[in-house]
Amino acid sequence: MTLDEKLAAVKKQLDEKRSALPAMKTELRSLLEGEDSEENLKKAEGVRAKYDKAGKEIKDLEEKRDLYEAALKGNEQPSGKKPDHPEEHSYRDALNAYLHTRGRNTDGVNFEKTEAGEFAIFRGSPTDASDAVNAGVKSADAAATIPETIINNPQRELQTVVDLKPFTNVFQASTKKGTYPTVANATTKMATVAELEKNPAMAKPNFKSIDWSVETYRQALPVSQESIDDSAIDLVGLIAQNAQQIKVNTTNDAVATLLKGFTAKTISSVDDLKHINNVDLDPAYSRVIIASQSFYNFLDTVKDGNGRYLLQDSILTPSGKSVLGMPIVVVSDDTLGAAGEAHAFLGDIKRAILFANRADFMVRWVDDQIYGQFLQAGMRFGVSVADEKAGYFLTYTPSPKK
Secondary structure: OOHHHHHHHHHHHHHHHHHHHHHHHHHHHHHHHOOOOHHHHHHHHHHHHHHHHHHHHHHHHHHHHHHHHHHHHOOOOOOOOOOOOHHHHHHHHHHHHHHHOOOOOOOOOOEEEEOOEEEEOOOOOOOOHHHHHHHOOOOOOOHHHOOOOOOOOOOOOOOOOOOOHHHOEEEEOOOOEEEEEEEOOOOOOOOOOOOOOOOOOOOOOOEEEEEEEOEEEEEEEEEEHHHHHHOOOOHHHHHHHHHHHHHHHHHHHHHHHHHOOOOEEEEOOHHHHHHHHHHHOOOOOOOEEEEEHHHHHHHHOOEOOOOOEOOEEOOOOOOOEEEOOEEEEEEOHHHHOOOOOOEEEEEOHHHHEEEEEEEEEEEEEEOOOOOEEEEEEEEEEEEEEOOOOOEEEEEEOOOOOO
C-alpha cells in the first residue's frame, strides 16, 4: 500500500471508532439511570471498559495518522506520543470507584442536578471536535421546545390619503335628487339719471340651478364568529377602520373626476402659473391648489431670482406649505392622473364642486344562516359641478432644454 492509501485507511478507522463513542455514552448513562442492580452494574463496567479501549485505540490511530501526514509533508516524524492528561486519569479512577461501590463513594465525581434527578457527569477522553458536533443538540433537534414570536397586532401600511370632501361645498340632502340654486355675479352697471326722470329698470338676478342626484355605494363582508372570538385584537374595529379608508377613496375618486373636467391649462414654468392666478381666474374666487405628488415636486424645486425656493411654510394648510400665497393640498399621482404625471387643480374648489351628502352608514347584523356577522359600509351621495369658472385643471410639462 502507498502512504496515501495507508493514511486513508487510518482516517476511515478513526471515523468508525469515533462514531461508536456516542452510542456507548448513551448506553452507559441508561444503565446508570436504570435499576440499581448487580447486573446493571456489571453491564455498565463492561461498557466503560469498551469505551476506554476505544479511546486508547483512537489515540493510537491518531498517532499513526500524524506520522503518515508528517511523512507526506516531508516533516520530521513526531515523537509519537501525545501529552498525557493526569486530571483525566484521576477523574476516571474516581468514576470507576463510584461504579464499583454502587454510588457510595462519590469522592472526585461531579454531579448535575436536573428535574429528572441527580446524575454523575461522564467525562470522556478528548477526541476530534467532530465528535462533539455529531453528538450535540442543535436547534433543529430542539425545535419542539423553541417558541416562535408571533405579533398579533398588524401594522397598517403608511399611505397619505387626503379627504377631498371637506374642501367642497357639502350640504345635507334630504331627497334622492334635486336642484341647488346659485346666483351669478352681476355684470351690469347703473347709469346717471337727470332730476325727476323715471328710474331705469334694474337688472334681474341671474339664477342658475344645479341639478344633483344621489347614488348609493355599499359593500358587505361576512365575518365568522370564531374569528371575532379568537382574534387577539378588535377584529371588527380593524375592519371598520379599513371600511372608512375605502369610503375616502370613493369620495376622492368622485371629486377628482369632476376636477379633471375643468378647463385644461398646460404650464411649463411658475410664470405660467402666475398668469393663470393673476389673469385667467377672477380675483373674487378663493384660491387653493390640489396638487399631485409630481406637481408638488415641481413647485418644491422652483427658485426665485435670488435662489430662494418659492414654496413657503404655512401652518394653515394640510401640507404645511403654500406658494404665491395659495395653500397646497397634496394627493397621490393616481388621484388626478397616472403615476409620474404632474397635475393640479387651481381655483375655488368650494365654489366649484357641490357635494350632496345623503347618508353615511356602518351596519352590523347577525345572519341565522351562518355563525357570524355581516359588516356593511355604505354611503349615499352625489357630486356636481357648481361653477365651471371657479378653477382650472393644470398639467405641468417641462420646457425643452435649449
